[in-house]
Amino acid sequence: MKNPMDRQLEKRLSDRAVAIGRDGETAAFGELLAMLRSSSANVRRLAASALGKLAWLGVDKHAAVTALGPIARCDPHTQTRQYAIKALKAYGTAASCYLADLRDMATNPAEKDYIRRDAAAAATFIDEALRIAAASSIHYCQRCHSVLTADEFARSQQAFQRPYCDRCFDEVFLQRRNFEVKVELNKTIATQDGTVVQSQGERRIADWLTTRGITYRYDAKFRIIGEFQIRPDFYLPEVDVYIEYWGLSTPQYKMSMYKKQTLYQQEGKRLISVYPADLPRLDAQLRTKLQLFGYTIDDLLP
Incomplete structure (x- = not known):
């Protein structure tokens, strides 16, 4: 139980956060960032709310989004997460790095209704902000560097999240389609729950998850990490953890593996790597690695 001094401090910080947001006190921006690290959920919640109110007043948007993102994703207090999600919405395009997380929260059945609702609203708002920003800019094809029309830019962004002219779009689309076909043809091994995977290693992982009643998505297509599209082998939506099985050892495969691992690390994603030797x-490997992220098997059971 908190002592009276703790309660007094919590009230003082809470009142201060409300005042900063109400008065638009941008000079106190640093105070709010510090409050997000408070042990009090109420202080964190009100600090997140105040940061959202300062979004239009010239504060450091990158710093605000960097601080709010982890709160929105995994703060133990759901209402604090809700307020952080609303604050991210206020930062518009600056919060685009958390679009994938917001979309996940919006569709995750394990989330509270109000989390799903506000995450969906934030994602929609940020998408529209990005669209408006893109419409007023000149864009160049990533491959041939020609100037894009608005339609070319919109089409390529929707499909690949990269700018391509129509000619390069068709070439990239064909390459992607061939890759998709190859991946699907390689899925020949059935798991306990009927999912068809590409290797015995993936089957072992899928069966381990199924046996323990852990929900997973296998080979989810076009899951966005930053500006890149990837297909994680397994994604555990309840705890936002990825599992990749690195089953080959060719030089080309290893280069792709290192690049993918770097993307996970740069985006702060929680990745469990599994190798044939594991x-x-x-x-024991999966239990230990999940525990490193603060989860036990009981936490993951529905």
């Missing part, structure tokens, strides 16, 4: 002790 399979004989898969249960």
